Amino acid sequence: MAEFSDYDSRGYATLEPRAGYGAWSANYEDDVVDEMDLAVLGELRTPAWQCARTAADLGCGTGRTGAWLRERGVGSIDGVDLTPEMLALARSRGAHDRLVEGDVRSTGLESDVYDLVVCSLVDEHLPDPGPLHAEAWRLARPGGTWVMVGFHPYFIMATGIPTHFEDERGEPIAIRTHVHLVGEQISAGLDCGWRLAEIRERVVDERWLELKPQWERFRHHPVSIAYAWRKPVAERTGS
Numbered sequence: 001m002a003e004f005s006d007y008d009s010r011g012y013a014t015l016e017p018r019a020g021y022g023a024w025s026a027n028y029e030d031d032v033v034d035e036m037d038l039a040v041l042g043e044l045r046t047p048a049w050q051c052a053r054t055a056a057d058l059g060c061g062t063g064r065t066g067a068w069l070r071e072r073g074v075g076s077i078d079g080v081d082l083t084p085e086m087l088a089l090a091r092s093r094g095a096h097d098r099l100v101e102g103d104v105r106s107t108g109l110e111s112d113v114y115d116l117v118v119c120s121l122v123d124e125h126l127p128d129p130g131p132l133h134a135e136a137w138r139l140a141r142p143g144g145t146w147v148m149v150g151f152h153p154y155f156i157m158a159t160g161i162p163t164h165f166e167d168e169r170g171e172p173i174a175i176r177t178h179v180h181l182v183g184e185q186i187s188a189g190l191d192c193g194w195r196l197a198e199i200r201e202r203v204v205d206e207r208w209l210e211l212k213p214q215w216e217r218f219r220h221h222p223v224s225i226a227y228a229w230r231k232p233v234a235e236r237t238g239s
Contacts, residue, residue, distance in 0.1 A: 002157065002179040009160025012174035017125045018082045020175035021061070024165040025085035028062055031165060033211050036224050037120045037149045038068050040202040046228040047145050049074055052116035056080070056139050058104040058132070059122035063090035070095050074116065080107045105131035107139070114139045120149040124156070124163060129180050130188045137192040137231065146194060146229040152201065152222045153179050159218065185227060194229035201225050 015023065024031075050073030057066050060079030069077055079096040080103075081087050087099050102108055104122055117136040123129050136146040151163065162177035186196060202224040204215055 002153070002181060004156065004162060004177045004179050007157045007160045007179065008162065010162065010164070010172070010174065012162065012164055012172045014162070014174040014176055016176050020163075020165075020173065021083040022085045023167060023173065024175070025062070025083065025089060027165065028086070028089075029064065032064075032121070033208075034064075035202065035208050035211060038064065039207075040149055040200050040224050040226045041065075041068065041120070041147070043200045043202075044147065044198055044226055044228050046197040046230075047116065047147055049116075052145070054078075054114045055116040055118060056107070056109055056114045056136075057096065058107065058117065058119040058136070060090050060096065060099070061086045061121075063093035063095045065118060065120045066090065066095035067093060069116075069118065078109060078114075080104060080109065105135050107135060109139055111138050112141050114141060114144055116140075116145050116147070118147045121151065121163075123148060123150045123180060123185070124177050125175060126180075127178055128188075129185055130191065133185075133188045133192045133194065136229075137194060140231045142231055142233040144231045145197075146189075146231065147226065148185075148229075149224060149226045150180070150185075151177075152225045153181050155218075155221055155223045158221060182225070189227070189229055193232070195232055196227065197230050198228040199225065 053075040055074050055077045057079040060081045076097045078098045080100045162174040164174040201222045203222050204218045
């Protein structure tokens with residue numbers, strides 16, 4: 001298993017996710033651009049967003065993903081996040097029907113009821129992606145869809161850059177980052193019973209560089225990745 005410490009090129013002071021996102025919450029949306037996650041969500045062809053009556057938004061953060069889902073016709077959305085400060089921002093945005101403080105690996109939400117389970121920019125903070133895939137499986141109804149967007153492992157490995165932000169003094173602070181190879185993610189999903197339907201990768205292109213011109217040296221590098229999975233419907237057996 002790859003370890004971020006083998007690639008770290010920055011050596012930033014590091015916080016655990018709950019504390020890190022609490023400190024970052026006020027400026028989070030100034031730093032995270034839609035090209036990172038929402039753009040690659042929009043490239044997926046598998047999810048029928050407008051047909052999802054119920055959705056679970058794991059690691060809902062400030063509510064960006066929930067608002068994006070609402071715009072595409074998703075019905076009732078429950079959000080879960082570990083960080084109270086992020087949940088407060090999501091609550092003010094109003095895209096979710098219910099918001100719960102909790103761990104994405106053990107949400108406490110009801111089993112087998114969601115047409116759609118979504119998680120964006122969270123998995124790099126988990127030492128093992130398996131429990132996240134397992135929780136998504138528990139939540140999704142048979143025939144449901146599981147969509148996960150993450151920081152591309154290639155980008156983390158090639159650049160040595162962790163998820164990070166600047167504190168009130170302008171000092172860079174990292175949030176604990178892990179590397180999960182594409183094969184590791186696929187194996188974790190398959191082990192739970194998911195059927196992989198689609199993968200989309202987002203590269204640094206002209207749209208990216210208009211927003212972050214300092215990333216020119218990363219042109220054409222993959223920066224994020226989205227996976228779409230289906231939960232099989234149990235086949236009926238003959239008598």
